[in-house]
Amino acid sequence: MKTNKRTEPSVMSRIRRRPSTLAPQPPTPDTQHRSGLEVFLQRAVELGAKEAKLVPTSQVFTADWVRLKCQYGCGAYASSRNCPPYSPTPERTRRILDEFKTAILVHGDKTADIRKIVVAMEREVFLAGYYRAFAYACGPCHLCKECNLGGACRHEDDARPAMEACGIDVFATARAAGFPIEVVASRDGEQNYYGLVLVE
Ligand code: SF4
Numbered sequence: 001m002k003t004n005k006r007t008e009p010s011v012m013s014r015i016r017r018r019p020s021t022l023a024p025q026p027p028t029p030d031t032q033h034r035s036g037l038e039v040f041l042q043r044a045v046e047l048g049a050k051e052a053k054l055v056p057t058s059q060v061f062t063a064d065w066v067r068l069k070c071q072y073g074c075g076a077y078a079s080s081r082n083c084p085p086y087s088p089t090p091e092r093t094r095r096i097l098d099e100f101k102t103a104i105l106v107h108g109d110k111t112a113d114i115r116k117i118v119v120a121m122e123r124e125v126f127l128a129g130y131y132r133a134f135a136y137a138c139g140p141c142h143l144c145k146e147c148n149l150g151g152a153c154r155h156e157d158d159a160r161p162a163m164e165a166c167g168i169d170v171f172a173t174a175r176a177a178g179f180p181i182e183v184v185a186s187r188d189g190e191q192n193y194y195g196l197v198l199v200e
Contacts, residue, residue, distance in 0.1 A: 037102065037199060040125060044106050047117040052106045053177050057097045060105075060196065061172040062090040066164055076140035080147035082161040083140055090167025097198070100132070104197040107179050109190075114138040118195035119158055125199055136163040136196040163196050170194050 037054055044052035070077050070084045077083060088096070097103075104121065108114050115137035122135035137160045141147065144154055153159050163170050174181040174194050181192045 037104070040104055040121060040128075040197075040199075043124060044104065044117060044121060047120055048112045049106045049108045049114075049117050050112065051179070052104050053179070054199075055103050055105045055173075055177050057100045057103050057198070059173065059176045060097050060103060061169040061176070062094045062097070062167045063169045063172075064090055064167070066090060066167045066169055070165060074140075080141040080144075081149060081153055082137075082159055083165050086149070087161040087165040088167070093166040093168060096134075100198045100200060102199045104199060105173065105177050105179070106195040106197070107174070108193045108195075110193070112193060114193050114195040115141075115158070115160065118197050119160060121197045122160070125197060130200050132198065132200060134198045135160045136166060136168065136198075138162050138164075138193045138195050140165075163194060168196070 041052040041054065067084050067090060074083075078085060080086070104125075106114060106117055106121070108117065118135035118137055122133045125133040139162050141159050141161075143159055148154055163173070171181050173196075174192070179192065179194070180190070181194070182190070184191055
């Protein structure tokens with residue numbers, strides 16, 4: 001029987017052309033990008049955090065009820081420009097989050113100054129070229145004895161609204177990232193605090 005040598009490649013040549021599944025794959029733009037951002041996770045720890053993780057902004061959750069908790073039950077409601085009703089609404093926060101892909105979620109215990117950590121990180125991330133970097137802190141702003149509600153912030157470089165003040169469901173967001181968070185039922189219960197830095 002006559003065979004056509006040009007259209008029937010040998011077994012060896014077919015083996016050689018098959019891509020090896022064991023060969024190292026070149027880094028994708030996504031993995032290169034994440035490894036570039038991972039230096040900031042270590043930086044968060046150096047600044048006083050327990051840990052930090054890169055999270056997709058689709059896993060940062062907002063909800064209307066969060067603002068309700070500020071309005072009814074928080075003594076700091078309306079006490080500063082960084083609290084409701086002055087801080088961004090959950091709807092606006094959702095739109096802002098959707099303009100970003102990646103954020104750094106910062107976890108600290110009761111000894112960590114989350115506001116200082118995320119503000120420092122916002123600056124460092126910005127200077128690294130992520131020009132849209134923005135930080136969300138934790139808890140009401142206490143930088144002034146009395147907030148300048150009618151005018152400009154007196155500490156515009158250091159004051160940032162809390163995640164919860166902008167309608168972010170901190171419980172759902174922390175749990176989705178695998179971080180611990182529970183209702184603190186007693187004064188000696190474990191306390192976990194979170195801040196967020198939008199990166200890009
Ligand atoms: S830094 Fe002062 S002026 Fe600015 S939001 Fe905080 S309390 Fe208000």
